[in-house]
């Protein structure tokens with residue numbers, strides 16, 4: 001696929017069904033890159049008083065999802081997986097399914113399969129792409145994985161790439177891998193924040209002021225992540241280059257091995273991936 005043009009502003013109106021954490025992260029990612037102004041973004045949710053973050057920024061807010069679909073071109077579905085049916089039922093309170101023109105629906109729901117999405121959204125003339133984004137897209141370092149449904153056109157996929165490449169990495173993957181890859185990229189930030197907190201706790205334990213410990217831990221991880229991403233060296237080699245023989249780092253490495261750090265991270269990804277698949281199998 002040709003490199004998306006990341007600077008040209010979007011002409012489309014973008015909608016979010018559900019204005020929670022991940023919807024805000026996508027919104028901030030798009031706006032901060034100059035792709036779209038807040039005024040071109042619409043959001044819907046069951047209570048307007050929960051949408052003040054959006055209205056204060058200048059976005060248009062709706063209490064019913066049908067009005068959001070009517071007034072936008074691309075709709076991000078950003079509710080919790082078990083709320084999907086309730087959100088769809090809400091559309092029917094104000095609109096008839098065949099009232100809608102064909103539009104692009106981008107699901108960010110963990111676990112919910114393209115087949116499940118298609119069977120629920122088919123009456124609304126939906127073209128569908130399943131994605132797994134992550135919150136670091138707020139700062140332009142996100143990672144979005146996606147699988148298009150057969151209803152999605154080449155133009156839809158190009159538009160998705162244009163939007164989400166501006167907020168970080170955006171990569172198509174086969175659907176059978178999205179639960180596992182999503183455990184790594186979608187849930188992974190929580191695991192990394194826990195790791196940063198624990199590393200900072202260690203430094204505080206040894207006497208470093210908390211604010212410094214937090215700042216230094218984050219900067220250290222940012223640099224290490226950049227090297228791991230951009231270097232051709234294996235992460236094991238990068239680790240070896242930090243460990244002086246008989247030095248301080250290898251003592252810390254030994255402590256991590258004694259506490260089964262690798263098994264703990266592997267288990268975290270396994271459990272998150274299995275839960276994601278379970279959400280899909282349970283029909284949310």
Ligand SMILES: NC(=O)C1=CN([C@@H]2O[C@H](COP(=O)(O)OP(=O)(O)OC[C@H]3O[C@@H](n4cnc5c(N)ncnc54)[C@H](O)[C@@H]3O)[C@@H](O)[C@H]2O)C=CC1
Nearest residue numbers: 018019020021022045078079080081087108109110133186
């Ligand atoms: N938080 C994260 O890091 C990530 C979340 N996701 C997915 O994003 C989705 C949303 O997650 P969060 O943003 O974390 O949850 P959240 O709870 O922050 O947001 C969900 C929003 O949906 C709204 N809502 C509830 N009922 C609704 C209805 N009937 N119609 C419209 N809106 C309704 C709620 O008011 C709330 O603002 C989930 O499906 C999750 O699997 C995917 C990747 C990362």
Ligand SMILES: O=C(O)[C@@H]1CCC=N1
Nearest residue numbers: 109110182186187188
């Ligand atoms: O915890 C969850 O289910 C969602 C999916 C990935 C991140 N948060």
